[in-house]
Amino acid sequence: xxxxxxxxxxxxxxxxxxxxxxxxxxxxxxxxxxxxxxxxxxxxxxxxxxxxxxxxxxxxxxxxxxxxxxxxxxxxxxxxxxxxxxxxxxxxxxxxxxxxxxxxxxxxxxxxxxxxxxxxxxxxxxxxxxxxxxxxxxxxxxxxxxxxxxxxxxxxxxxxxxxxxxxxxxxxxxxxxxxxxxxxxxxxxxxxxxxxxxxxxxxxxxxxxxxxxxxxxxxxxxxxxxx
Numbered sequence: 001x002x003x004x005x006x007x008x009x010x011x012x013x014x015x016x017x018x019x020x021x022x023x024x025x026x027x028x029x030x031x032x033x034x035x036x037x038x039x040x041x042x043x044x045x046x047x048x049x050x051x052x053x054x055x056x057x058x059x060x061x062x063x064x065x066x067x068x069x070x071x072x073x074x075x076x077x078x079x080x081x082x083x084x085x086x087x088x089x090x091x092x093x094x095x096x097x098x099x100x101x102x103x104x105x106x107x108x109x110x111x112x113x114x115x116x117x118x119x120x121x122x123x124x125x126x127x128x129x130x131x132x133x134x135x136x137x138x139x140x141x142x143x144x145x146x147x148x149x150x151x152x153x154x155x156x157x158x159x160x161x162x163x164x165x166x167x168x169x170x171x172x173x174x175x176x177x178x179x180x181x182x183x184x185x186x187x188x189x190x191x192x193x194x195x196x197x198x199x200x201x202x203x204x205x206x207x208x209x210x211x212x213x214x215x216x217x218x219x220x221x222x223x224x225x226x227x
Contacts, residue, residue, distance in 0.1 A: 001213075001214050001218070002211060002212075002213050002214075002218045002221060002222060003201060003205070003211065003212045003213075004210070004211045004222075005205055005208075005209060005210055005211060005212075006189060006208075006209075006210030006211070007189055007210050008225065009171040009189050009191060009210060009211070009222065009223065010222070010223060010224055010225030011225075012169060012170055012171040012188075012189075012223075013111060013112055013113060013165065013169050014112070014113040014114075014115070014160055014163055014165035014169045014170040014171070015107055015112050015113065015114050015115070015170075015171055015173060015223060016115050016116070016117050016156055016159050016160060016170055016171065016172045016173065016183075016188075017114065017115070017116055017117070017172075017173045017174070018116070018117065018118055018172075018173065018174035018175060018176075018179050019094075019116055019118040019120050019125055019128060019143070020056055020057070020118065020120055020175070020196070020198075021056050021057070021174075021175035021176065021193075021196030021197075021198040021199075022173055022174055022175045022179075022193055022196060023096055023097070023100055023116065024094040024095060024096055024097070024100075024128055024132070025094075025095055025096070025097050025196065026056070026093065026094045026128075027053070027056055027196060027197060027198060028093075029086070029089055029092070029093030029094065030055060030056060030086075030093075031052050031053060031055075031056075033082055033085050033086045033089075034048075034052050034055050034082060035048055035049070035052055036085065037078055037081045037082045037085065038052065038068065038078070040081070041070075041074075041078055043068060047068070051067050051068065052067075053198065054066075054067040055067055056175075056176065056196075056198045057119070057175070057176035057177075057178045057179075057198065057199070058119065058178060059119035059144055059152075060075075060079045060082070060083075060119075061075035061076045061078065061079035062075065063075075064078050064079060083121075087124075090131065091128075091131035091132065094124075094128040094131065094132070095132065096132045096134065097195055097196070097216055098216070099215075099216035099217060100216055101132070101133075101134055101137070103216050103217075103219065103220050104134065104137040104138075105137065106220060106224065107220075107223060107224070108137060110224055112223070113139045113140075113163045113164070113165055114137060114138050114139060114163075115138055115139050115140035115141065115142070115159040115160070115162065115163045116129065116138060116140070116141045116142060116143070116159065117142050117152070117155040117156040117158070117159040117160075117172070117182075118142070118143045118144070118155060119143070119144055119152055119155065119178070120143050120144065121143050121144060121145075122141075122142070122143035122144060122145055123143070124143065125141050125142070125143035126141060126143075129141060139162070139163040139164070140158075140159045140160075140162035140163040141159075142155045142158045142159040142162065143155070151182065151185075152178050152179065152181070152182030152185075153182045153185040153186055155182070156170075156172060156182050156183060156185075156186050156188070157186050160186075160188075167186055167187055167188055168187075168188075170188045171183075171188060171189050171190070171191060171223070172188055172189070172190040172191070173190070173191045173192075173193060173219065173223075174190055174191075174192065174193070175192065175193050175194070175196045175198045175199050175204075176198055176199045176203070176204075177199065177203050177204065177206070177207035179192070180192060180204060180207035180208050180209050181207055181208075184207075184208055189209075189210040190207075190208070190209050190210065191209060191210060191211045191212070191213065191219065191222055191223070192204030192205070192207075192209035192211070192212040192213070193212070193213055193216075193219055194212065194213065194214050195213075195214060195215055195216060
């Protein structure tokens with residue numbers, strides 16, 4: 001189902017996409033790895049299971065403080081252990097959602113620029129896109145640098161600039177309110193997606209998404225004015 005709340009974005013020639021939960025089905029791998037580390041840390045299993053999904057979206061290590069209330073120093077230590085495990089994973093931890101590769105090709109065939117703006121580590125973005133054989137389908141790939149407190153706003157702005165586009169030519173696509181708010185901070189609209197099973201329609205609409213879609217095919221419809 002496509003729910004529209006605002007402007008038509010099909011004329012925007014630069015499509016900026018989040019990675020986790022938008023391009024790639026990373027939730028299982030992130031949840032599994034984070035659960036292991038948080039249980040090792042001593043956080044009760046019921047607390048972990050109830051809230052671990054909230055780690056999808058915010059940047060690490062801040063996400064661990066935001067979701068589980070640990071101190072910044074503890075969050076940094078947890079993140080280090082998390083990355084020791086997560087970096088050993090392969091494409092099975094970040095496969096593109098079915099239909100995403102085809103949708104990217106359709107966008108580019110329609111003359112769109114496509115890029116990634118993510119709070120995930122830049123090295124993992126490069127690796128994740130390459131593992132899905134999709135490097136040639138992007139004009140820019142922007143993630144965060146380790147040890148640098150980059151914001152979503154900065155990532156979006158950098159991706160648009162790297163793609164050679166202007167802000168008024170761009171639209172963001174993301175699965176959490178962080179994406180919508182980051183887009184708003186640079187003055188561009190955002191389309192919310194639900195197929196990653198991370199955010200909700202209410203969350204995305206409440207943050208100001210101009211449309212929310214359930215499927216990759218519906219996302220194409222919104223971005224290419226096919227319905």
